Amino acid sequence: MTAIKHALQRDIFTPNDERLLSIVNVCKAGKKKRNCFLCATVTTERPVQVNVVKVKKSDKGDFYKRQTAWALRDLAVVDAKDAVKENPEFDLHFDKVYKWVASSTAEKNTFISCIWKLNQRYLRKKIDFINVSAQLLEELPKVAEESVPSGENQSVTGGDEEAVDEYQELNAREEQDIEIMMEGCEYAISNAEAFAEKLSRELQVLDGANIQSIMASEKQVNILMTLLDEALKEVDQIELKLSSYEEMLQSVKEQMDQISESNHLIHLSNTNNVKLLSEIEFLVNHMDLAKGHIKALQEGDLASSRGIEACTNAADALLQCMNVALRPGHDMLYAVKQQKQRFSDLREQFARRLASHLNNVFVQQGHDQSSTLAQHSIELTLPNHHPFHRDLLRYAKLMEWLKSTDYGKYEGLTKNYMDYLSRLYEREIKDFFEVAKIKMTGTTKEGKKFATLPRKESAVKQETESLHGSSGKLTGSTSSLNKLSVQSSGNRRSQSSSLLDMGNMSASDLDVADRTKFDKIFEQVLSELEPLCLAEQDFISKFFKLQQHQSMGTTMNEVEEMDGGTLSRPHNSGVPQAISSEKDMIRQMMIKIFRSIEPELNNLIALGDKIDSFNSLYMLVKMSHHVWTAQNVDPASFLSTTLGNVLVTVKRNFDKCISNQIKQMEEVKISKKSKVGILTFVAEFEEFAALAESIFKNAERRGDLDKAYIKLIRSVFINVEKVANESQKTPRDVVMMENFHHIFATLSRLKISCLEAEKKEAKQKYTDHLQSYVIYSLGQPLEKLNHFFEGVEARVAQGIREEEVSYQLAFNKQELRKVIKEYPGKEVKKGLDNLYKKVDKHLCEEENLLQVVWHSMQDEFIRQYKHFEGLIARCYPGSGVTMEFTIQDILDYCSSIAQSH
Secondary structure, three states, X not given: OHHHHHHHHHHHHHHHOEEEEEEEEEEEOOOOOOOEEEEEEXXXXXXXXXXXXXXXXXXXXXXXXXXXXXXXXXOOEEEOOOOOOOOOEEEEEOOOEEXXXXXXXXXXXXXXXXHHHHHHHHHOXXXXXXXXXXXXXXXXXXXXXXXXXXXXXOOOOOHHHHHHOOOOOOOXXXXXXXXXXXXXXXXXXXXXXXXXXXXXHHHHHHHHHHHHHHHHOHHHHHHHHHHHHHHHHHHHHHHHHHHHHHHHHHHHHHHHHHHHHHHHHHXXXXXXXXXXXXXXXXXXXXXXXXXXHHHHHHHOOOOOHHHHHHHHHHHHHHHHHHOOOOOOOHHHOHHHHHHHHHHHHHHHHHHHHHHHHHHHHHHHHHHHHHOOHHHHOOOOOOOOOHHHHHHHHHXXXXXXXXXXXXXXXXXXXXXXXXXXXXXXXXXXXXXXXXXXXXXXXXXXXXOOEOOOOOOOHHHHHHHHHHHOXXXXXXXXXXXXXXXXXXXXXXXXHHHHHHHOOOOOOOHHHHHHHHHHHHHHHHHHHHHHHHHHHHHHHHHHHHHOOOOOOOOOOOOHHHHHHOOOOOOOOOOOOOOOOOOOOHHHHHHHHHHHHOOOHHHHHHHHHHHHHHHOOOHHHHXXXXXXXXXXXXXXXXXXXXXXXXXXXXXXXXXXXXXXXXXHHHHHHHOOOOOOOOOOOOOHHHHHHHHHHHHHHHHOOOOOOHHHHHHHHHHHHHHHHHHHHHHHHHOOOOOHHHHHHHHHHHHHHHHHHHOOHHHHHHHHXXXXXXXXXXXXXXXXXXXOOOHHHHHHHHHHHHHHHHOOOHHHHHHOHHHOHHHHHHHHHOOOHHHHHHHHHHHHHHHHHHXXXXXXXXXXXXXXXXXXXXXXXXXXXXXXXXXXXXXXXXXXXXXXXXXHHHHHHHHHO
């Protein structure tokens, strides 16, 4: 085992800077007896790492190779299996349990002992030793204490390994010295005692030689001592001379100290004077305000450009003097306190004078602007505030100074500005919207055009209120659905002409003109409001020195997410929220100044919807475009927020318009005495779609229209079928065929991409009901012949062979000839003529489907004729029975009937 241990140390562990401490020959339990070695090792460099290494013999030779290594810190349990009886088995619990069988119990115990020592010395870790003899664990600490001297730090290559194993391998030099010594004494191996005695004698000879050498050097020592004595005497003489020199220099030292102290005091005095001068210069340079600035602050002209510039420079200079960073102690100086008080008085005086002047400017602007309202009251324009903004912007720097020095007065000016301007804008916007409402309605209750003459505000208001008050004429005559009704009878035209007595102008032309006029007015209103709001917000930001940021309110995305017109949004007229930033302050100011814009816009929208519910389509497109434009210019603007809020209302009106149309479809009633024709709501859908396509061309909110299309077309389909089922005068197939043909033609003409599936469905329904109507109608002219051949087909279906049908009593040749004789060519032509007249009564003129249906009936009749001929040929072969008319006769009959009508 020792030889193997040396070999493993030399071949495997020494190259890896490791030292082998213990080894055990093992094999795995329960498997083929394939031996390997478990080795306990430590590294030779710090920090020390302790490993358990599995080494096995190579299959190709006699050398050993390292297979697996586990760190001792990963070992959790050592199980010796039995603490009393000798048992070579043991388990090591690493990441899993490894079961081993040692070659002997002694080797197992030695290995476990080594593991315990390494754990105690290096890891200080609690490893569970199970089924290990208590006596063995008690002896281990004693062995460790004897092997390591107390108080020494043992290195990895020293005492730690000696405590585990006392064997120390000789190095090459030691081996060489022993070999030389043994070669000099041939009997060293045969007679060890003689060899030891010889070594002892040589050691005594060496000791004697050392003693003689020491004695011979005593004379030299005496000479050395004499030299040392002389050196000490010389040192004493030098010390005496140094003492005399020190006494001589003592008086000089005192004089130099006095001179040094005097120089220090002079230097200190100069330094203090320089510092004092610096402080005085600092105070004079930074806390002295020029007389010109003082005069400007006290008496400067705030009305002229030159006076404003002088006041601005003086205010900046005053602010610099007041904000100078004083050094410690300056506040205690009386002159500094006096100067600061003077600056404070100047600031207060100028701030009061500036605030008073600007308040006067605000009030004067309100009066001046009011005088221009009369000329704008008859035009759909808003007054221009640019000159007012230009004049006030001259005070922007002074407002910034006031904001930083006296925020109370700055806040007061802000409030006063909002109060004055909100009243001014409220009057202007109210008059502006009154003019817009007048231009939208266009006529009084008596039917006369409004005279575009200047009028006072109260007169305008009175006249406008009379327009959209409780009058039944305005509301009753502007129902969009009544205007758009396209009925098959003449009732609609008479109704439209009675409602709209406008000379030779048709109702549809009047609708188009009114809607175009409304669209232009609404666009002009938005175009006037947009620059007004943006200019005011830009002015507020510049004049009051407020920074604008990305924020605010309802965006296009938020409106598009709304489904069904319900979207929560902030209410501008509520209690103002606490201003947390300059961005919020701009928003609050704009809300207060333009508090009337949103209500007025909502009123205008309500009026437009009242005039014609289809105006919501125009408003939705225009409002969406302006919201999109406003957000591209400035997403944080008050305008984009307000228009976004109003857009929600417009979207709700649009949804309401769609819902009303669907509701009217569901409530439609048809006459029981007249034929149905094209249903009212089908024609209305056609005009709605045509109008919507013209309005929403290239619009931003096309998705809203597509959703409305889907709702409307599904309702149209459902209600067409409902009316067809309820129809008594007109067959169900005719109602379905005509109306779905009309829907298909409408969708094909308009090419609405989102309704492609509905277009195909409409075509399929039209085709199916056309075929159904044709088959149902053709069963009547040749009724007996149809019944006869239906009986023939029934017999064949029961299992009778076709050639044997003629032997049936009810279906023999004589019965066949009798039925055929009842339908000569003349009777067939007469039956077809009656059929043509009946179809003509069923179909309406508007859709013009008579020739299409007649051609389909001709094809179906020919198909039935060929079917009858085939049955005769198969069931009555060789009988010579034929129909009394031919296919060519059928073609001639159909053609002549169609031409005669």
